[in-house]
Amino acid sequence: MERSKKGLPETKFQHEFISKILRLVSIALSLFCLLLSAPAQDRLKSNSSQARTQPTLFIIGDSTVNNTGQGVQGWGNVIDGFFDKTKINIENRARGGRSSRTFYTEGLWDQVLSKINKGDFLLIQFGHNDGGPIDKEKARGSLKGVGDETKEIVVEATGKKETVHTYGWYLRKFISDAKSRGGIPIVLSPVPRNIWKEGKVVRASSDYGKWAEESAKAGTASFVDLNEIIARHYEKEGQEKVAGTYFTTIDHTHTTPAGARLNASAVVEGLRKLKKIRLRKYLIEN
Numbered sequence: 001m002e003r004s005k006k007g008l009p010e011t012k013f014q015h016e017f018i019s020k021i022l023r024l025v026s027i028a029l030s031l032f033c034l035l036l037s038a039p040a041q042d043r044l045k046s047n048s049s050q051a052r053t054q055p056t057l058f059i060i061g062d063s064t065v066n067n068t069g070q071g072v073q074g075w076g077n078v079i080d081g082f083f084d085k086t087k088i089n090i091e092n093r094a095r096g097g098r099s100s101r102t103f104y105t106e107g108l109w110d111q112v113l114s115k116i117n118k119g120d121f122l123l124i125q126f127g128h129n130d131g132g133p134i135d136k137e138k139a140r141g142s143l144k145g146v147g148d149e150t151k152e153i154v155v156e157a158t159g160k161k162e163t164v165h166t167y168g169w170y171l172r173k174f175i176s177d178a179k180s181r182g183g184i185p186i187v188l189s190p191v192p193r194n195i196w197k198e199g200k201v202v203r204a205s206s207d208y209g210k211w212a213e214e215s216a217k218a219g220t221a222s223f224v225d226l227n228e229i230i231a232r233h234y235e236k237e238g239q240e241k242v243a244g245t246y247f248t249t250i251d252h253t254h255t256t257p258a259g260a261r262l263n264a265s266a267v268v269e270g271l272r273k274l275k276k277i278r279l280r281k282y283l284i285e286n
Contacts, residue, residue, distance in 0.1 A: 056089040057279065058112055058183075060103060060174065061125040063096030063254060064191050064263075072254040075191070075263035076123075082268045088282040091115075099129035100170035101142040105162065109174065118182025121279045123267070124174050125226065127190030127208030128253060130167050142167040144207070146214045167208065168215040175219035186277065187216035188270070189227035191263050194252040196239050201231040222277055224270030230263055 059065060059076045067074040076092035083090060093112045095103065103109055103126065116122065132141040135153040143151060146168025154161050165173075171187060178185040189209035195202040203209060209227040216223035234242045246259030255263060272280055 054087065054089055055119045055121065055282075056091055056115070056117075057083070057121045057123065057282075058116060059090070059092045059094055059123045059125075060109070060112060061094035061123075062098050062103075062128050063094075064128055065094035065125055066092050067096055067254060067260075069254070071248050071256060072250075073257040073260035074255070075260045075267060078257070078260050079264040079267060082264060082284055083282050084284055094125075097129065097138070097140070098126075099132070099140040099142055100126035100167055100174075101130065101164065102140045104170050104173065109177070113177050113181060116178055116181040116183040120181075120183045121277075122174070122178045122183050122185045123188060124171060124185060125188040125190055126171070127167070127204065127212065128193075130208065134164050142170060144211075146172075146211050146218065168211050168218070171212065171215035172219045175215070175221045179219075179221075184277065184279070185219070185221045186224060186271070186274070186279070187212050187219075187221050188224045188267065189213065191255075192227050192231045192234065194234075194243055194247045199235075199239070201234050203227055203231055222274050224267065224274070226263075226266060226270055229266045229270055233262060233266060 059079070061074075061076065063074060065074045065076040068077060074092075074094065076094050079092075080090040093108070095108055098106070098108065112122075129138075129140050130142045131144075132138060134141040134143070134151065136156050139153075139155045139157065141164075143149060143164055143166040145166045147166050148169060149166060151164045152161065153164055175185045175187070189212045190204055192201050192203065204227045209225065213223050213225065215221075234246075237245075246255055246262060248254065248256060268283060271277065272283065274280065
C-alpha cells in the first residue's frame with residue numbers, strides 16, 4: 001500500500017508533463033502551418049490587387065462591333081487577340097441594333113459608365129443606325145450633325161415622349177461622362193459598308209465620319225478615322241475580293257469573321273498612330 005501511495009503523485013506528474021508537451025507540440029504545429037500558408041495568402045492578395053489595378057478597355061457600338069450571328073462577326077469580338085490580356089482586360093459592350101441615341105436611352109451606357117475607373121479606356125463607334133427614323137419603325141435615329149439642337153417627339157410604337165439630340169451630342173456625352181470617371185475615350189468613325197462608286201469605297205467623310213471627328217475634337221478626345229483606314233484596305237484588295245471574303249450576300253454592312261479580323265487590325269493600326277495614348281503599350285508587337 002505504501003508503494004502504491006508513493007506512486008500516485010509520480011503518475012499524476014507524468015500525466016501532467018505529457019499533456020504540457022502535447023500542447024506545446026500542437027502550438028508549434030499551428031505556428032508552422034501558419035508560416036507555410038502566409039506566402040500563399042500573400043500571393044493571392046497580390047493577384048487580387050493586380051486584377052483590380054489592371055486597366056480595362058471598354059468598347060461601345062453597334063452590330064458592326066459586336067455580332068456573333070451565323071457567318072458574321074464584329075471587330076470587337078476579335079480585337080482582344082491584338083492585346084496582351086495579362087496586362088489589360090477587354091470588355092466588348094457594343095450591342096447590335098443600337099444607335100448612339102438608343103445606347104444612351106436604353107441605359108446601356110449607364111451600365112458601362114458605372115464600371116469605368118481611372119485609367120480605363122473607351123472605344124466609341126456609332127453611326128450605322130443613327131440615320132433611321134426618330135419616331136417611327138425602330139425609332140432609333142438621332143438628329144444629324146453635332147449641334148445642340150433638340151426635337152421633342154412621341155415614339156409611335158410606345159407613345160413615349162422623348163427629347164432627341166444630335167449624333168454629336170450623344171458622342172460628346174459619352175466622352176464627357178467617361179472623362180468624369182477618369183476614363184480615356186477614343187472616338188472611331190464608323191466602318192465602311194460594302195458600297196462602291198466608280199471603283200472606290202463610298203466614305204462617311206461628309207456625314208457620320210466627319211461628325212465623329214468633330215465630336216472628338218469638341219470633347220478633346222482622340223480620334224481614329226477607321227472609315228478611311230478600312231476603305232483604303234478594301235480598295236487595295238479590290239471590290240470582288242472584298243465582297244467575297246469580307247462580307248456575306250445577306251447585306252453590305254455586316255462582316256464575315258475574316259472581315260472582322262481585317263477591321264480589328266485597322267482599329268489597331270489607327271491606335272498605333274495615337275502617340276500620346278497609353279493604350280498602345282498594351283498591344284502585342286507584330
